[in-house]
Amino acid sequence: MTIETSNLHIRHFSKHEHLARVGDPQRVVYKIQEGWACRYSIVPDGRRQITAVYLPGDFCEPQWLLAGKAQLPIIAITPMTVTEIPLENIYAQPGKAVQDLLGAMLKAFNRQTDWIVSLGRKSAKARVQEFLLELHRRLHASDAVSVHRCTIPLTQQDMADVLGLTAVHVNRVLKDLRKSGAISLRGKTLSLGHNERVQTEPATSGAPHMLIRPAREPMLA
Amino acid sequence: MTIETSNLHIRHFSKHEHLARVGDPQRVVYKIQEGWACRYSIVPDGRRQITAVYLPGDFCEPQWLLAGKAQLPIIAITPMTVTEIPLENIYAQPGKAVQDLLGAMLKAFNRQTDWIVSLGRKSAKARVQEFLLELHRRLHASDAVSVHRCTIPLTQQDMADVLGLTAVHVNRVLKDLRKSGAISLRGKTLSLGHNERVQTEPATSGAPHMLIRPAREPMLA
DNA sequence: CGTTTAATTGAAAACCGTCAAAGTGCGTGG
DNA sequence: CCACGCACTTTGACGGTTTTCAATTAAACG
The missing domain is CATH 1.10.10.10 (Winged helix-like DNA-binding domain superfamily/Winged helix DNA-binding domain)
Known part of the structure; x- marks a missing residue:
């Protein structure tokens, strides 16, 4: 994609290994090369609700850029190969990487909205x-x-x-x-x-995206 | 709050008036002074799912900063008083306003996650x-x-x-x-x-928030 | 191969929706 | 001030979707 691909650490996770646990400080986000993962929450009676699914090509998770820590655990569904994208670099010199991550966060946000509609109605x-x-x-x-x-x-x-x-x-x-x-x-x-x-078009995340406002984006310079 | 309060347009909406319709380009976000609003989606069979509720003090909607348009309609639940925060200003000189809006977006994101858990489980x-x-x-x-x-x-x-x-x-x-x-x-x-x-603590949005990473935030300079 | 994990099926029950009707509150206009 | 209309609330009876519990079959994995 557009995040610079030089000097990236490659990392592997085995099936059912946690990529992050609740409250873990996150100094990197992962760009998934291979494998699937998911974010989940366990309710008091022990049942699980998955709140996001991560596929190859996805960032896991864009909002770590803002939150700096994992609010919910992430677990590998299959063996995974990921690249680590250090947040320090992005903080130091914001650029296209910030736009990519915020764009991905907006997509995830819209996907969540669509999922609320599905679950509710x-x-x-x-x-x-x-x-x-x-x-x-x-x-x-x-x-x-x-x-x-x-x-x-x-x-x-x-x-x-x-x-x-x-x-x-x-x-x-x-x-x-x-x-x-x-x-x-x-x-x-x-x-x-x-x-x-062809059917069941989602309300928000299905539209052909224009993620960042064309003129005078805030996060570039 | 921390968004500069000089030169703000005040605007009113009557009960059941739309603050935004699907696809509307958004040049401002609203800071709600009085009244409630909600974002919703209508499913094919005509039923409605509300995907966000906006209370006094909330921004409506932070993600307009990134998307530049409304993905879903927003409607006033009560008569409302809001201040308009022009996005152009924020694009031109990013500062604390960006941090405020991204922080609000992160809160909304976590709130949505919690709501998925509620609806699902x-x-x-x-x-x-x-x-x-x-x-x-x-x-x-x-x-x-x-x-x-x-x-x-x-x-x-x-x-x-x-x-x-x-x-x-x-x-x-x-x-x-x-x-x-x-x-x-x-x-x-x-x-x-x-x-x-005191009970039913949410998984994410209930924690005492540290929204933006303390050291070297990207959106400030 | 044997052991574990996942998929499949049935019967009964719980939860929530649908339909219909009656009751309550509230604002508007006479 | 009262009457009317309208929107919202409340209640009952019934039906449908989904869950629960339990058992069996199939597939994956060492």
């Missing part, structure tokens, strides 16, 4: 469908992905924790979607049906 | 309770509010649209809460019971 079936289509779209944007096929390394429990459902119900909904031909997730392979490839 | 009763306590806490922070009493100008339909519920169910939950003595909302007056005043 959409059925389980619509949420599953929308989530899988979003994953496909995001993978397609950064990476080379077939138009109607991609790999989703999430368990049904992971998806349930994103979708605010139980794993059992996710399973039933996936069966329904498979039967109705819209979307098929068999094993880790997601296949999109012919007609259902 | 908490019961209707817990959501109502948590929402009312959050409103009380936020009112208490900026304004002079009694420790156990405040005014909530929302209809039960408004609350339902925040909480991802129906107005009928909100009504029943409020009755339950009143009976169990925890929280009482009669008319527009919210009263907190003796023992239930």
Whole structure:
């Protein structure tokens, strides 16, 4: 992307290893090269809610630039390869890197807004469908992905924790979607049906983005 | 606050008037002096989901600094008085104003995260309770509010649209809460019971904030 | 291969939504 | 000042979606 790629530390995380824990001071943000991760919260009764999913190409997490610490834990869903982007450098000489990170933060913000709408006002079936289509779209944007096929390394429990459902119900909904031909997730392979490839546009993060105001951006000089 | 208060335009909005519509270019952000507003989205079947509530003292909306336009409509819940903060000025000479707005954006971001956790993993009763306590806490922070009493100008339909519920169910939950003595909302007056005043701490936005990293902030010079 | 983890299925129950009707409060105008 | 209209609140009966509990099957992993 646009963040300078010289002198970057490469780092690996194994499956289920934490990239950050609650309250950890963060001196870097990660740019994900390979693998998936998620941010989550555990509620008092022990259940988990995933509040963000990080894919290759994503920053994890842009808001560390502002907060300087992790408000919620981040865990690797698969083995990961990331590059470390030191925040000190960015503080010292703000430039395009700041714009990239703030742009990514705005995207994450809009994605959260869309997710609130889904959780509050959409059925389980619509949420599953929308989530899988979003994953496909995001993978397609950064990476080379077939138009109607991609790999989703999430368990049904992971998806349930994103979708605010139980794993059992996710399973039933996936069966329904498979039967109705819209979307098929068999094993880790997601296949999109012919007609259902275009639909369920999100309210905010789906628009072709103009992230930073064209004239006189504040963060550049 | 810390945004310069000289040369500010004052503006009024009447109840149910839009502060912004989808896609509107935004050359200002509003600092709310009086009244409440909310951001919302309408789903295809016509139902509404509120994704943010703006109280006196809040900025509406910090992310306009980055996006330059409104991704979702904002509507006044009550008659409002606001001051306009022109973004051009901030672009021209970034300073404390940028830090204030980015700090507010981070708070809004964390608030959204907490709300995803509520919608995904908490019961209707817990959501109502948590929402009312959050409103009380936020009112208490900026304004002079009694420790156990405040005014909530929302209809039960408004609350339902925040909480991802129906107005009928909100009504029943409020009755339950009143009976169990925890929280009482009669008319527009919210009263907190003796023992239930401290509880349900949010995962992120509840912590005593250190918003901007203490050393070498990027947005200042 | 055996062991663990994940996926699948069924039956029953809980939670919340829908529909419908009646009650309450409040502002406007006569 | 009272009557009316309108918006909001409250209540009941019923239905649907999702959860819970439990058991079985399938897949992944050493």
